[in-house]
Amino acid sequence: MKLANTPITEHQFNNLSFYLKRDDQLHPQFSGNKARKFMALLEGEYPHVRTLIGYGSPQANSLYSMAALAHLKGWQLEFYVDHIPHWLAQKPIGNYQAALALGAKIIAVGESNLHPSQYIETVRQPDESCLFVPEGGRCQLAEYGVSQLGKEIATWVESQPKQNFVVALPSGTGTTALYLHKYLQQHDIPVITCACVGGSAYLTQQFTQLSERSHPQILELSSKHHFGKLYQQDYQIWQQLRHQTGVEFDLLYDPVMWRCLNHWLTEHLDVKLIYIHQGGLLGNASMLPRYQRKYGE
Structure with missing residues (x-):
């Protein structure tokens, strides 16, 4: 594509x-700009990747863009957040709702007292089947x-x-x-x-x-x-x-x-x-x- x-x-x-x-x-x-930043991932070949991993806000534009990317590539998105506001969990809206509809797993890690990036590194520990993208695609x-x-x-x-x-x-x-x-x-x-x-x-x-x-x-x-x-x-x-x-x-x-x-x-x-x-x-x-x-x- x-x-x-x-x-x-x-x-x-x-x-x-x-x-x-x-x-x-x-x-x-x-x-938008997230699509441009993730274009290399969309057009590249990653035969060993099964899971796309990112982190940020549960209402971030990058969440929806990564969910769309994962959906287009046939990957599972795991998106780590500090917490999900109660009102948003009860009534999903915007990027959060659209990402869920595309099959994203949005995982709150606040109770671990770790920043989402630290949680990914120390607890989730991505292996060779995972592709990790820094917050907002800053890479x-x-x-x-x-x-x-x-x-x-x-x-x-x-x-x-x-x-x-x-x-x-x-x-x-x-x-x-x-x-x-x-x-x-x-x-x-x-x-x-x-x-x-x-x-x-x-x-x-x-x-x-x-x-x-x-x-x-x-x-x-x-x-x-x-x-x-x-x-x-x-x-x-x-x-x-x-x-x-x-x-x-x-x-x-x-x-x-x-x-x-x-x-x-x-x-x-x-x-x-x-x-x-x-x-x-x-x-x-x-x-x-x-x-x-x-x-x-």
Whole structure:
């Protein structure tokens, strides 16, 4: 199965035009930046693998992406979490529900007093029939699929009238932004990002741990932003994006990047933005009701 060449569409937001790389349309089950990061696993041959092992949050986008990957490859997914909230266990929703429907085993290890990664290493002890993926896909195997994304962007840019294109996307671990920067810098296409989990120093540390010296530019908000916390400005810009573009974006990551871009674009009117859609829309099933309860429709 070859998943590539998603469309690039043009939109208007706050009286500025931009292009949108529609990676939310890669595959009904396997889309967004996680699909790009796991592409090497999808296309590679792993005859001895029976079990895919990962860890993170029970509502993480990576959980659903790994469940979809395992389903497509005929593997069993074991996904380790600290705990599963009682309300989520009682009424599964979003990524958690979709992963369960694809046969994922989601295993809470909080009572062991071990971090899920430690539990996997010391208790589960994967053997040669297992394939372990770090949280969020933060590893060098991600470079293969992200480079394919970079190639698609570079090819499209070559077909356009010459302009000062810049690529933007938010970062969790920063893996996609880093490898996209690595590929696109040879085509003189800058990549900008922002830190959604931790601050810029933490994101730079994540970049460095992947042994790359050249990093994308990191934009920052004027005030500290806590991952997963509800912010009225995030909710408002998400609503504005949906109203003005007709496209639904992720509620967790995309609003942070667009808040950074709102200011940055006013100071860089000579550039043409290509925004990478992150996928992750199943996560909105749990985030949106939280926003609606706090701020209304």
